[in-house]
Every structure is written in C-alpha cells, then in structure tokens.
Amino acid sequence: MADQKQIPWSAALDGKTGKAYWRSLAELLESPELLEAAARELPASAGNPATMSRRRWLELLGASMALAGVSGCRSRAGDNIVPYVTTPPEVTPGVLRYYATSLDLDGFATGILVESHEGRPTKVEGNPQHPASLGSTGVYEQASVLGLYDQHRARAARRGAALATWRAFVQQFEGARSDRGAGLRFVLRPTGSPLLLDLIGRVQARYPAARFTFYAPARSAHPARGAELAFGAPLQAQHDFRTADVILALDADFLASMPFSVRYSRQFAERRRIGSPTGTMNRLYVIEPGLTPTGSMADHRLRKRPSDVPAIAAAIAAELLLTEGARPGLIPPQALGALDPLRARVSEAERRFARAVARDLARGGAASVVVAGERQPPAVHALAHLMNAALRNDRAAWTTAGTLITAGAAEQDLTALAEELRRGAVDTLVLLESNVVYAAPADLELAARLPSVPSRVYLGLYEDETAAGCDWFVPAAHDLEAWGDARAYDGTISLIQPLIEPLFQGRTAAEVLAVFAGETQKSARDLLRDAWAARRGGADFDAFWEDALRRGLVEGTAAPREDATLRLDGVIAALTQLVAAAPPKADAIEVAFSAGASVYDGRFANNPWLLELPDPMTKLTWDNAALLSPATAKALGVESEDVVDLELGGRTMSIPVLVAPGHADGTVSLSLGYGRSGAESIAAGVGSDAYRLRTAAAPFFAAGASVTKRPDQKHKLALTQRHWSLEGRPIALSVPLAVYRERPDFTEALKGPQPSLMPPMPPPGAPKDQWAMTIDLTICTGCSACVTACQAENNVVVVGKEEVLNSREMHWLRIDTYVVDNPRDPRDPAVVHQPMLCQHCEKAPCEYVCPVNATTHSPDGLNEMTYNRCVGTRFCSNNCPYKVRRFNWFDYGELRAYNTGLTKLQRNPDVTVRERGVMEKCTYCVQRIRRAEIAARVEERAIRPGEVVTACQQACPTQAIQFGSLAHGETAMVAWRGEPRSYAVLHDQGTRPRTMYLARVDNKNPELDKP
Secondary structure: OOOOOOOOHHHHHHOOOOOHHHHHHHHHHOOHHHHHHHHHHOOHHHOOOOOOOHHHHHHHHHHHHHOHHHHOOOOOOOOOOOOOOOOOOOOOOOOOEEEEEEEEEOOEEEEEEEEEEOOEEEEEEEOOOOOOOOOOOOHHHHHHHHHHOOOOOOOOOEEOOEEOOHHHHHHHHOOOOOOOOOOEEEEEOOOOOHHHHHHHHHHHHHOOOOEEEEOOOOOOOHHHHHHHHHHOOOOEEEEOHHHOOEEEEEOOOOOOOOOOHHHHHHHHHHHHOOOOOOOOOOEEEEEEOOOOHHHHOOOEEEEOOHHHHHHHHHHHHHHHHHOEOEOOOOOOHHHHHOOHHHHOOOOHHHHHHHHHHHHHHHHHHHHEEEEEOOOOOHHHHHHHHHHHHHHOOOOOEEEEOOOOOOOHHHEOOHHHHHHHHHHOOOOEEEEEOOOHHHHOOHHHOHHHHHHHOOEEEEEEOOOOHHHHOOOEEEEEOOHHHOOEEEEOOOOOEEEEOOOOOOOOOOEOHHHHHHHHOOOOOOOHHHHHHHHHHHHHOOOOHHHHHHHHHHHOEOOOOOOOEOOOOOOHHHHHHHHHHHHHOOOOOOOOOEEEEEEEOOOEOOOOOOOHHHHOOOOOOOOEEOOOOEEEOHHHHHHHOOOOOEEEEEEEOOEEEEEEEEEOOOOOOOEEEEEEOOOEOOOOOOOEOOOOOHHHHOOOOOOOEEEOOEEEEEEEEEOOOEEOOOOOOOOOOOOOOEEEHHHHHHOOOOOHHHOOOOOOOOOOOOOOOOOOOOEEEEEEHHHOOOOOHHHHHHHHHOOOOOOOHHHHHOOOOOOOOEEEEEEEOOOOOOOOOEEEEEEEOOOOOOOOOOHHHOOOOOEEEOOOOOEEEOHHHOOOOOHHHHHOOOOOOEEOOOOHHHHOHHHOHHHHHHOOOOOOOOOOOOEEOOOOOHHHHHHHHHHHHHOOOOOOOOOOOOHHHHHOOOOOEEEEEOOOOOOHHHHHHOOOOEEOOOHHHOOOOOEEEEOEEEOOOOOOOOO
C-alpha cells in the first residue's frame, strides 16, 4: 500500500481519498464500538486511531484482535443476542402497535402516538387524550419520524478531532469544582420538564455560582413581560376559542405558529364551521404584516408593518373602553387620555376599522377574545389583557402561572452570557441542544467569543455550527429514542418514552446535567423514574407509572387558573411605553423576522420532507426569500427571483425576492432557519441566513433597512404554484354568510348526475361500503399537515429542488391556494385553500385511456393503480382534469441520497415502494381500508362507522377532511355532502368525483364590508 498520508477516516467515508474498498472498510473501522475497544486495547503510545495512517491502524488493530481470546477471559458477563425464533406474545408480525409519547418544541409538549412495525417507528399520529393535539398533528410532528432516521446525524462523541467515549466525558466532568461553579455556564432550550428542573436544582446545590440561560430564537419574552405590566406577575395567557364569537388577532398566528396551535385550530374550527344557512359562525379580525394561515382565515385583515400594530391596537382599546357594553370604570378617564397620542398616529381608514372592531367586540362581550403575537412588544400584550378584562371574557381568556421552568436567581439571558464570554469569566460552557453560534443575535458575536472558553461542551443531533466551535461534542438522542418529561402549554405534564434504542449512542440533556450533578450511574430512564418516584411516591407508584406511560401524560396536572387582577399602574406604564416610542417613519422599510414554516428556527433544516413541503402561503420550496408587496417591489424596481442586498444596521445579506399578495407595504418578511453551514449536508446551501441581520435589541422586527438590486443576477425559486387567480372558474368557491343565507342553493348547478355513456357506478352487486371524502373549505387553514401525513403513510419520495423547478414534485396531495379579488381594496385579497387529491371519479377519464389497464375502478369505488402493469405512457395524466397524478421520472431512491440509507427504515411496509417510470396518486389510503375489512371479516361483523381514517383526515387539526363509507349515513362525511353548499369540482366534465367540497363561507362585518 503506497498511500501513507495522515488522513481522518471521514475523508475516506466521503470518497475524497481511497477506493470503494477503503470506504466500506472505513465504515467498519470508524464505528464507535470498535474505536472504544481499540482505545482500551492499544498501547497509549500508539496514537489517535482516528487520524493515524491506514497501515499503522491495521497493524495495531490486527495485533490487538489476535489477543482477543486473552481479553475475552475476563469475568464480565456478556449481553447475549436473543434470536427472534419464538415470537413474543405481545408482538404479532403485520399487526401495528402504537406507543404514546410526546414531542417538545421550545418547552411545550405535544402528545403523539407512534406507529411501530415490529419495533420500527414509521408514522406519527396525534394523541386524542392529549390537550395539545386532540388526536391531530402539525407538520413538525409528522416529519419527526424522518428526522429519527436522518443519516447525517452525529454518530459518535468526540473530544477535539478525536473520537471519545461517554465514560471519558463522565470522568472529565463528574468531579467537584473548587470555585463553586463560578466559571460554569449552561445554555438550554426553554423547557417545562420537571425532571430538568430537578436536575438543575441538584447542579445548583453542588455549584451555587453556576448560571443558566434558556434560549430559543423563535420564542419571545414579550408575552410574560406584558403580563407583568398588566398583572404584576409573568403569567401565561390561555385561550379557549370554542367560546369565542369575535376574535381579534394582533400579529398573532395562533392557528399555525403559536404554542397550542393544533388545539387552537380545532377549537376555532368548531365555531367556524357552519352546518346550515341558518347557523352561526365566529368572526375573525387580523392585523399582520405578511399573510399567515391565521390571516388567510380572516374575515377582515389589515396588512400593516409590525411597528404600526401597537397604535392600531391602542385605537381599538380606546374605542372599546368608550363603547357601551364594555366593563365600566375599568380605568379612569385620565388613563384613557394617555391613548390619545397613539390614536392620532392612525389614519382615518384605520380609525374606522378600529371603531368597527371595537363595537363588534363589545357586542360579543364575554364571547369575544383578543390575542397578541409574540413578535409584538410587551405593551401590546398588556393592551390585549386590558381589552379582555374590559370584555369580562374569563371563559375565553384567562391566565395561569408560567409553565416553563426557571433557574431563579441563577438564570441570566443570552446577552449577559455573551458579556461574560467577552470578559473571559467562563471556563466551562455547556450547550444543551442549543445551536447558539448559528441562531443567536448577530451582534452578540458568539462564534468569535466561543473559542475563548477553555472547555466547551455541546450536546446536539448534528455536527452543526456550534459543534464546530466546541472541543467536546456528545450526540443527542432524538425525541423518539429518549426518556424524559415535558409540559404542554396548559401545564399538563407529558411523558417522553423511546420507541427504539438510540441509533447513534445519543444522550439526553438530563444525562448531561446528571454528570455535573455528580450522578453518573443512572440511565435516562432511571433518572426519570426515580424523580417521579420521589415526587409521586406511594405503594401504587408502579400502577401510576404504567398508566402514565400508556397514556403519555399525567392526568390532572394542567395549571390552575390564576385569579389575576388588572393593575392600573401597569396599564398606564404600558401606554406610556407606546407613546414614548418614536413613531415609525412612513417611508421606512421594516424587516420582520419569523420562524420558517417548514424548518422552524433551523433545527429541521436537514429534513427533506419539510424542505420540499410548499410554504402554506407562497408555495415556495427548498428556499427562503425576501417577501415584498407588489407596491413595494415596484417602488424598489425589483420582481420575483431578483437577487437583492438587504442591509440593516450595518449588516448585509443577499437573498432573492418573492412578490407576495396581501403583504404589507414597506415591509420585508424574512424566514429564519435557512443558510446553514454545519454538517447537515441536505441543509447546506439551502436559502439565506437571516440571522445575520438580527440583533438582541430588535430580534423580531426592525426599521431602517435598505434594499439594493444586484444587476443581472437571478435566483430560481422552486414554486409548486405560480398562478393564484381562479379566472372566474367555479373551482374553490367562497361566499359571504349573507349571500349563503339569501341563496343557499348557489352550488346547485355544480352537483348531481350528468349524462354519460359509461356504465353506472357502483355496478350491480357492488359491496355495501362505497368510499368517499368530503372537504370543508371554510375550515381549511392550508397548514399542510395533511400533505406531510400522506407522504409518511404512503412512502412518497422527495425529488429535490431541480425536479420541483421542472414541476415534477411527487406529493399525492397538494393544497391549492387561490387569491380572490377584494372589491373594497384590491391590495387586500381574500384567500381560499383547497386540498386537491385524486377525486376517485366514478366516470374516471384516466381509466379508459390506459392502454395496459393499469388504472381501474374497484367495486367499492376506488380509482386504483396497478404499478406493475404501468408502462409510463402518461395518457392518464394527460386525461386527468384535476392534475393529481404524479409520474416518477427517475428512481429517486438512487438519484437522491436522502431517499435511501437509514431513511428506508421509515417506509410503511403496507404500501408498495414504486419503481421508476410509473404513475402514482392518492389511493384513499387503501391499505387502511383493506386492514379494516380484514379485521371486520375476522370478527364476523360489518365495518363500523368511522373505523377507516385516512392519513390526511387523521392529521388535519381542524378536521376539515372527512372520509368514510357512503353507507354510513350518520357520519359527518355523508352529512356534509347533503349540505346546500356542497359541490363537485369541474362538475361540467361529468367525472362524478367521490370527493366533494363545501364552499367556503366568510362572516363579513357589514360595517366594514362596504366598497
């Protein structure tokens, strides 16, 4: 062997040196288990096995293995592998098992049920008993199972460049310090975990001078500070939208991006869905800069810069407090006078809007609610509390104690920590799953200050930007392979249990904290169980523990209501803050930061399902962009796909432009979480890093930006939808409530039998159960949870940006978003979302053009695809008027690395994995239908109503999608089809689709709905 160059084995793995033989051998030799064994067996003088030459490594390894028989004579008991010959009684091959656990996002837990195939997690569903999910999920929960099998996750601990063991980490940090922890600092994500609170207390008892920082870039301290202004304590606002007839959202995307959004979506939909023309529905007002799922559901929406929201909120509050029906004498007249300078800042049109909203809120009284978003300053949150108190709506809005844990006097914010790093006051910095080098405000310059710390520890899923600056790295356990606990937003304690042993020897934050607490002999499970045994105790603890694990939560642990009294001095202080703040200049361009709808704050940026998931509003994939209104783009002389330099406070970034309907003028909206530079190879090079412009003083929006177009430079944006207008076609219908009541039969011409030469369906002798779907557009928020759920259930592959640019995305279900012109103001269009999937037509145009009979009709009404008969003529796609059939042009499992490797473990064994060159489409989750049929046949009974639930239906937070048998007349699916506003898309084509839609109904305020 001639090659004697000193190289790390990772280079061989990447294929940069050596041949395929060495790459395969390196996979064996680089395994942490073998390196740990080699570290024990090789002499200390041998050197670092991760960096020595191949020849030297093999020589020493061969010598050590030759002595394996001697070392094997030790008395240590071995762990025997048990053959799977006799099936355990609790496991039946092919029969699904579900386990309850929770996913924690910035301190707030969502309860889930995880589907397991013989010990292999494949699909996530919502836990019906959990208050945060109510049986539904969002896109992050659905995509979490793919994150478990991400082959780019860190696979071993290291110290510096050398691989290391957990035992070495424990030996270095378990010992006591002589400085009482004066130079010891911890950074964690926000959490409500009772276990972590207990461990932090133990660390504090051992090191009283240690300090703790809780940081998450997408979360804000503004709500707690606003509650302090209003009530004198950092309370947490809680809402119940089931009791709300009138809702005002102040830059609050409560249906998609706020904690508890899945629950809030369900509650909102319960009051939004109208069952008949005589029914009632809620009314939603939204003030926001960029269009969000919540804004798309609004009956009336103001598109305003973030800095304009406080003045409009103050104008509404003033009008409300002066309106008959509001709580009298809530604050004295002199306090109301403090609102006058704010009211003077709003325009006449905004003042008219404020009066109408205030009167509507007052009419609703206790059935009205005001909610403020985290981006808004504390004073706006105090105003929201003031308005809720004026409405006396304690059933719709109340407060509880904060559910996130604190470290008391030992807690400090990230700015204080950065200052300590600058002064050199920190000797040991422990970063627990917090990628602060990437996500911290740019002015803190943590990347430059981190190397000054002598000992830097990072626990993370990936070798990301923070890992690159740390000398100790420990791989983190994924949520689906970890033990722990957390709290839901309402305080309900949720348990986290693993579905699988850690794939890469991952550890949890609890285990790392336990090392510093001096408790190194317990596993994560033992730490959790012992903490709960000490807390709960009693002879019945084992029964309690088993029941809590089975349910995924501890019942009766929701935070109680706080009897909070509004403080007059705090409200006046909030108003004073708003008045003192300099009013924004009319011509100033503001930058509004928000978490990415797909990648959040960047932690999901390596998940290809989420990267390829179209943005709910813009339909952008594999990128972020600077969103501008049409008027602002025209004033700046830019258009979509132009690259611009965006400068703010002396910091600059380049990013492509995307002109977005319904966007506020004078505002640039940026999504965080893109532009990654760590070891997540899928995320690398995707999008632009908006954190470069973010500062600690203005983390959510800032004025004074400049936009400069780069001449002759374009950036292709992979959009799945480029045309937003219905062009007068009756596809996604929407009407005001007044029109629906006056003309309930307005969809009559879009349903019913059509003349046809084809045989009738269902044919004589067909099964009793005929499957169908009904979708209510009134309550579809466009959140895309159904899209990701379909992808997880049906093994839908990811194609990459290049193929999306070629319109070759493979999603079986898409959500079309249409802009409806607003006659009152064309700049503020209404939006309608329409989930579009195979319509399973009774007179299917795709069937009679297939030359090989690959697409056929089943006796129970399904439009079927026989993959092994399809020869790829694509005649069926050409003949489909709905354009819901997908042709897999390439073997994307081979073409895209993220569809292969460990990702294969996620695949549903009940669904065929398709070869290239065949047509794919929605099957109504036929595998679930057949499974229910088999169970019913075994039990000698008929299929029960609601027994078959499709993946999209199960995930939908608002329950806008209903599926079932037409024979079950008592189900919502059948009842909805009988409503006057039901219709079939492209009814004039005579396809007789089994999927029916209910037209969207908006509840306009007559006072504002005038041209």
